[in-house]
Amino acid sequence: MMVKLGILVAFAAFLETVSATSLGLVYTEGGMVQGENIRLGFRRHMDVFKGIPFADIPGRFEKPKRHPGWDGVLKTTEYRKRCIQVNVVTIMTDTRGSEDCLYLNIWVPHGRSVSTGLPTMVWIYGGGFIVGGSMGANFLDNYLYSGQEIADRGNVIVVTLGYRVGTMGFLSTGESDLPGNYGLWDQHAAIAWVNRNIRSFGGDPDNITVFGESAGGVSVSFQTLTPHNKGLFKRAISQSGVATCAWAINRNPRRFAEEVALKVGCPTDQTMASCLKMTDPVTLTLAGSISLSSSPDHPVFFNLVLSPVIDGDFVPDEPSNLFHNAAEIDYIAGINDMDGHLFTGLDVPTINRPLADTPIEDMKRLLASYTKKGKAAVDHAYSTYTSTWGSNPSKETIKKTIVAIGTDFNFLVPTQAALYLHAANATTSRTYSYLFSEPNRMAGITLPYPSWMGADHADDLQYVFGKPFTTPLAYWPRYRDLSGYMIAYWTNFARTGDPNKGESSVPATWPKFTSDGHQFLEIHSKMDRSYVGQKMxxxxxxxxxxxxPNLPMTISE
Incomplete structure (x- = not known):
């Protein structure tokens, strides 16, 4: 009997393998590609394509061009190199990656039959426009940006892409000889490729959502605002970053371009751009290293000088004047409740030392850096942030207030401004706001995470990408709940434009953000209907x- 049972099981497994749902060879505009088909469960398979070129090897400081194509079948089963960038592990003393980096990866889920007409979600990674990648391991052997869990649980196609960063992606003289924004053009080229080719992979070209975090969230915002993307995608999600952030625009690109030129031995006259174009890419990349040293008088965000520029082309005007271009794009934007912690911990290190006092003077210096209007503005800001302190604030209260200042200035306020502008300009589109508040998993256990920590910058990523499911031993059950909620909201939104409606149930109804209501959803592992708020x-x-903006400029004493 056992032998017969074993034969039946083996035969069933054989049938499952033979009848595996797969796209097989896929025809794209460049030629045929073949990925890898993996089995996820009974009658559940997934095709994974790694390293499909969406553009040719880019010319130095040039817009990307279409790929010339290839003969035969391109095996797409290995990640390609990330775009050349400074190596953060070695504190920017060497580089990693390649100039040949404009590739994308695709995850396509299948049930009983091969999928067709699926919503498609295109991911843009963060990294301060300096570093980042969607190719292979992000940390140790963990591939953070694997689209497998989102694709499987949400029944959507997930695409991740590479784009140029650092000097090669964003160096600009502010003139036509070196206009900048090459990384944004790369993202645009990838989105356009997806729009043209995703039907061959079982996707719906009329239902594409672009999503990203930090500099990726800013990038998503710019992709909605540029006139060059008209009709290419339908929805967008910005996590912890929008185009209205102070650090999203470099307003004096020439100054840093001249610094780079001097470092690599180029003149700073009218021949600067041509000299830079002929310079070795590793030398150029290292010359674009940024300083991580900071203080309350010069916050670390002020060092992000390789960011997008208003070039009169991709970004034709101030971001706040471009929201009419997003009038038909459904939009979610939100932040983590302590997004500023990672950065204010560099500016004011005492906030992460439980026994150390944090001088009030450090808080005032930080406010002076952000307000830039002298003593009267600092006094007004200080009274605003200390109004609930009482006469004898605790060490913890002072430290949390400094984190709140960094979070408000760099993330929360510009995100609320972007949401308001999106809602005010919307014609057919919907707007949604969120606050992610799940406390950091290391809070109170290890430095630099104090016991009072909320959600730090990038804490949301592990849940969006389903890490509590892929590495279950590293997470409590409540984290799997949270990950399930976020994947449900994100993929419902990608499918219908409404995070509440789709193939996945959600724990609370997420109301629309309107110009008068300003409602938002607080996202947390214990969330229910009470997690809806107003006027964040x-x-x-x-x-x-x-x-x-209406306070007069005063001379500091």
Whole structure:
């Protein structure tokens, strides 16, 4: 009997393998590609394509061009190199990656039959426009940006892409000889390729969502605002970064271009651009290293000088004047409740030392750096942020307030401004706001995470990409709940434009953000209907957007 049972099981497994649902060879505009088919469960398979070229090897400081194509079948089963960038592990003393880096990866889920007409989600990674990649391991052997869990659980196609970063992606003289924004053009080229080719992979070209985090969230925002993407995608999600962030635009690109030129031995006259184009890419990349040293007088965000520029082309105007281009694009934008912690911990290191006092003077110096209007503005900001302190604030209260200042200025306030502008300009589109508040998993266990920590910058990524499911021993059950919620909201939104409606159930109804209601959803492992809020930190948003701009400039003593 056991032998017969064993034969039946083996035969069933054989049938499952033979009848595996797979796209097989896929025809793209460049030629045929063949990926890898993996089995996820009974009658559940997935095709994974790694390293499909979406553009040719880019010319130095040039817009990407279409790939010339290939003969035969291109095996797409290995990740390609990330774009050349400084190596953060060695504190920017060497580089990693290649100039040949404009490739994308695709995950396509299948049920009983080969999928057709699926929503497609295109991921843009962060990294301060300096580093980052979607190719292979991000940390040790963990591939953070694998699209497998999102694709499987949400029944969507997931695409991740490479784009140029650092000097090669964003160096600009502010003139036509070196206009900048090459990394944004790469992203645009990838989105356009997906629009043209995704039907061959079982996707719906009329239902594409672009999503990203940090500099990737800023990039997503710019992709919605540029006139060059008209009709290429339908929805967008910005996590912890929008085009209205102060660090999203470099307003004096010439200065840093001249610094790079001097480092690599190029003149700073009218021949600078041509000399830079002929310089070795490793030398150029290292010359674009940024300083991570900071203080309350010069916050680390001020060092992000390789960011997008207003070039009159991809970014034709101030971002706040371009929201009419996003009038038909459904949009989710939100932040983590302590997004600023990672950065203010560099500016004011005492916030991460439990026994150390944090001088009030450090808080005032940080406010002076952000307000830039002298003593009267600092006094007004200080009174705004200390209004609930009482006469004897605790060490913890002071430290948390400094994190709140960094979070508000760099993330929360510009995101609220972007949401308001999107809602105000919307014609057919919908707008949604969120606050991610699940406390950091290391809070109170290891430095630099104090016991009072909320969600730090990038804490949301592990849940969006389903890490509690892929590495279950590293997470408590509540984290799997949270990951399931986020994947449900994100993929429902990609499918229907409404995070509440789709193939996945959600724990709370997420209301639309409107110009008068300002409602938002707080995302947390224990969330329910009570996690809907209104007018997120309105007192502080009002200060930065309405009060501060109308304060006079004063001379600091």
């Amino acid at each position: 930190r309105m007192r502080y948003v009002h200060f930065w957007t309405s009060v501060l």
